[in-house]
Each structure stands twice: as C-alpha cells, then as structure tokens.
Amino acid sequence: MNTLGDITAIGALNIDGADGADQFTLAGTLGGSSIIIDxxxxxxxxxxxxxxxxxxxxxxxxxxxxxxxxxLATDIVVNEIDIVDAGTGADTITGVAAGADNFVLLGNERVSYNAIDFRDIENVAAGSTSGSDTVTAASGGSTFVFSSNSAATVDGISFTQVEVFAGDTGADSFSFIADPTFASAMSINGGGGGDSVTGSTGLDALIANGANSFSITNANFDTFAVTFSGVGNYAGNGGADTVTAASGGSTFVIASNSSATVDGVLFSAITTFAGDTGADSFSFIADPTFASAMSINGGGGGDSVTGSSGLDTLVANGANSFSITNANFDTFAVTFSGVGSYAGNGGADTLTAASGVQPLLLPAVPRRL
Structure with a gap:
C-alpha cells in the first residue's frame, strides 16, 4: 500500500506500481507541476x-x-487502475463531451466506466446532451427515478446529460419525480426481468404499443410521451389513469376493476380500460375481484369477449353492447360496448334481451285458396 499526502513535487512526479495488486491512497495536500501514477x-x-x-x-x-x-490542486493522472474508492464526500465523474460514454451500474453508488469500478460516487455528468451516452442498470436490478429526458437518480447516483437509460435482465424499477421536465419524447427499454413502472402523479394516459410495451403521456410531461418496452408491470400513482389498446389491437385479461394484463404488461390502480379501432380481445382470469360495476368500450374494430368460467348471465343493452354478471364477479356487472362477438367459456350462459326492446312483428300473409 502506498499513501501519498502532503507532497509538493518540483517538476513532474512519476509513481509506478508493481505487477501485483497495488493500493494507492491519496490524502492531504498534493502539489506540483504534474503527478502521474501508473x-x-x-x-x-x-x-x-x-x-x-x-x-x-x-x-x-x-x-x-x-x-x-x-x-486536486494539481491534477493527478492515474493509469492502469481498476478500482477507485472515492470516499464519503460528494464525488462527481465527468464524461467526455459529445462522446458515447457507457456507464453500467454495479450497485448502490457504484458504477463501471472505462473498465474502472468507481465506488462511493454521488454524481455523474455524462459530458453533454449531444452525444450518445448510456446508463445501464446493474445485472441484479436497479432503481431509476427520472427528473427529465436526460437526468435520473439510479441506485443513489445522480446522472445528468444522458441520452439513453436502459434496464438489464434483473428486476428494475422506474418512476418519476413529482414534476419532471421533458424537452422531447423519451424511450426506455427495461430489458425484461419483471421490470416495474410507477406512474407519475396526476392522470397518466397509457397506450399499449405491443408486447410488454406502452407509452405514457401526462400533463406533467410537458406534452411529450415516455415509452417503455421490455417491462412487466405498471402501477398508477393516484391519478385517474387510463389504458387504451394499441391501434392494431390488444389482448386484455381482466383481473379486477382496476387491474388487467394488456399485451403482457400487468396494469394496476387503473380507472379506465378501453379498446381502440383494432380487433381487441377481452377475457377474465378464473376468479376476478370486483368492488363495483365496470364499463369497457371496445372501440369497434371487430372486438371479441370471452366469458368468465362458470355461468355468465348476459343482458343485451343495445347496439354492440351487453352486460355480464357472474358469481365470480362479486355480484357486480361488467358492461361492454363497441364490441362485435362474445364466446362462452364452458358455463351454461344465458342471454336476455334489453328491457324495452319490442318484439319483431311480422306482417300478415294472405292465405291462398
């Protein structure tokens, strides 16, 4: 171990380590024209x-x-170093301006950059917002809290001037500060692994984009959309959130008034589920939980509904609309509109005409002699 402190070099000072595992500790006052450690x-x-x-x-x-x-008072250049333990102060890594820096999280306040394991790091400034800098989650999962397109706190490190944030194969979590600032749309790939997204405060309008993908718009997002892919869960954050199908059609599996799996993403704490103009399909888990009645507008486009297990009692409500009650629905009705077909699911289902619908009267046919 080499401890360097209270040194003033006259001219250049070069310090070389050996072939083994060296440890250099910088403490005190270091000065001189240049200090280089290898x-x-x-x-x-x-x-x-x-x-x-x-x-x-x-x-x-x-x-x-x-x-x-x-x-420091004199910049110290350290070459061929593998680990930097920055100590408990407020330490900042600055990336290369307009470059393509890659930062990979290794744990709390720990990040890999340029093959160096940096530890006890509080801040990273990637260099500029004109490059293609990337922050990637730790393999075991990371926690992202976004404050803008280019800024987020990830595992205790405040990152700024970043163009791409990405998850890894672990279970990452993504959320937002109360009032983030967005200058353009933003895309985030969770990388799979059971990732979860917590919505922003206020009303989130969510649109499914295909398998394990959706976009969020919110008044707090300055009119821009944030798109997630490779994620498995979304939880609302107190607003009257809505989930709308992809334009080409989505698959909804309803678990309760406020939760459903849509194209592979489990959405919870949702106020409204709705189809779009594509051919959406709606079904139920075996034993859904309902606390009140529920209404779903399929949006047209040849949507289909598959009934719940057990006996469904269906009541027609008018054009392309009907209600379902089932012992599994906790006495509450689920009403569909804008749909085109219904298929039973093994129970002795019944269909009743809407009240007030008049029977069809056929004109009398004269008898032939």
Whole structure:
C-alpha cells in the first residue's frame, strides 16, 4: 500500500506500481507541476490496482480505459487502475463531451466506466446532451427515478446529460419525480426481468404499443410521451389513469376493476380500460375481484369477449353492447360496448334481451285458396 499526502513535487512526479495488486491512497495536500501514477508500473501487469481517495469530495475524469484524472490542486493522472474508492464526500465523474460514454451500474453508488469500478460516487455528468451516452442498470436490478429526458437518480447516483437509460435482465424499477421536465419524447427499454413502472402523479394516459410495451403521456410531461418496452408491470400513482389498446389491437385479461394484463404488461390502480379501432380481445382470469360495476368500450374494430368460467348471465343493452354478471364477479356487472362477438367459456350462459326492446312483428300473409 502506498499513501501519498502532503507532497509538493518540483517538476513532474512519476509513481509506478508493481505487477501485483497495488493500493494507492491519496490524502492531504498534493502539489506540483504534474503527478502521474501508473498502477502496473507500465508493464501491463494483471494485478487489481486500487486508488483510495479521502472524504473531501473530488472531481474525476476518465480519459480512457483504466485511466482517471483526479481534480486536486494539481491534477493527478492515474493509469492502469481498476478500482477507485472515492470516499464519503460528494464525488462527481465527468464524461467526455459529445462522446458515447457507457456507464453500467454495479450497485448502490457504484458504477463501471472505462473498465474502472468507481465506488462511493454521488454524481455523474455524462459530458453533454449531444452525444450518445448510456446508463445501464446493474445485472441484479436497479432503481431509476427520472427528473427529465436526460437526468435520473439510479441506485443513489445522480446522472445528468444522458441520452439513453436502459434496464438489464434483473428486476428494475422506474418512476418519476413529482414534476419532471421533458424537452422531447423519451424511450426506455427495461430489458425484461419483471421490470416495474410507477406512474407519475396526476392522470397518466397509457397506450399499449405491443408486447410488454406502452407509452405514457401526462400533463406533467410537458406534452411529450415516455415509452417503455421490455417491462412487466405498471402501477398508477393516484391519478385517474387510463389504458387504451394499441391501434392494431390488444389482448386484455381482466383481473379486477382496476387491474388487467394488456399485451403482457400487468396494469394496476387503473380507472379506465378501453379498446381502440383494432380487433381487441377481452377475457377474465378464473376468479376476478370486483368492488363495483365496470364499463369497457371496445372501440369497434371487430372486438371479441370471452366469458368468465362458470355461468355468465348476459343482458343485451343495445347496439354492440351487453352486460355480464357472474358469481365470480362479486355480484357486480361488467358492461361492454363497441364490441362485435362474445364466446362462452364452458358455463351454461344465458342471454336476455334489453328491457324495452319490442318484439319483431311480422306482417300478415294472405292465405291462398
């Protein structure tokens, strides 16, 4: 272990590590025209070299693979370094301006960048919003809280000036601050793995986009849409949220008044489910839970409804509309409108005409002699 502190170099100071696992600790006052530390002594050794900083908070810039510059009174260039432990101060990594930086989360306040494992990091400024900088979740799952198109707190690190946020194969969670700022539309790929999205405060208008994908618009989003793909769950956040089918048709499996799986995404805490002009299909889980009556407008387009298991009692309500009651529906009726077909699901279903519908009267036919 090498501890460097209270050093003033006259001219350049070069410090070389050995081939093994070196540890360099920076503490105190370091000054001079230049200080360069080479973790592997310039020989490309295989040891895992570590740089430990004090708790004062530092600016860090990585200019290439396994290279970091520490912003002190004199910038310290550290080459061939594998781990940087930044200490408990407010430390910031700055990316390359207009570059394509890739930051991969490794855990809380821990991120991999340019093959360096940075630890105890509070802030990352990717460099600019004109590049293609990417932040990717940890393999075991990460927590994203978005404040704008280009800014989010992920696993305790505040990221800014980022163009792409992405999940990984773990169970990631995505949410928003109360009033985020958006300058354009935004797309986020959750990467699969049972990811969940919590809606914004206020009314979220959600539109299904296909398998495990949907878009959100909200008055808080400055008229722009946020599109998620590769996710499995969405939970409303107190607003009268609506879920509308994809224009080409969606598959709804209804579990309760406020929850349904739509094209592979389980939506919960929803006020309204609705079809669109495509051919949507509606069905129910085996034992749904209803706390009140429910109405669903299929939107036309040849929509189909498959009944619940058990005996469905259907009442026609007029053009392309009917209501279903079933012992599994907790005495409440589910009313469909704008649909074209119904198929029973094994029960002794009954269909009754709407009240007030007059029977069809045929004109008398004269008898032939």
């Amino acid at each position: 973790g592997d002594g310039g020989d490309g050794g295989a040891g895992i070299d570590t740089l430990i900083l004090d708790n004062a908070g530092h600016g860090l810039t990585s200019t290439g693979t396994n290279t970091v510059v520490v912003d």
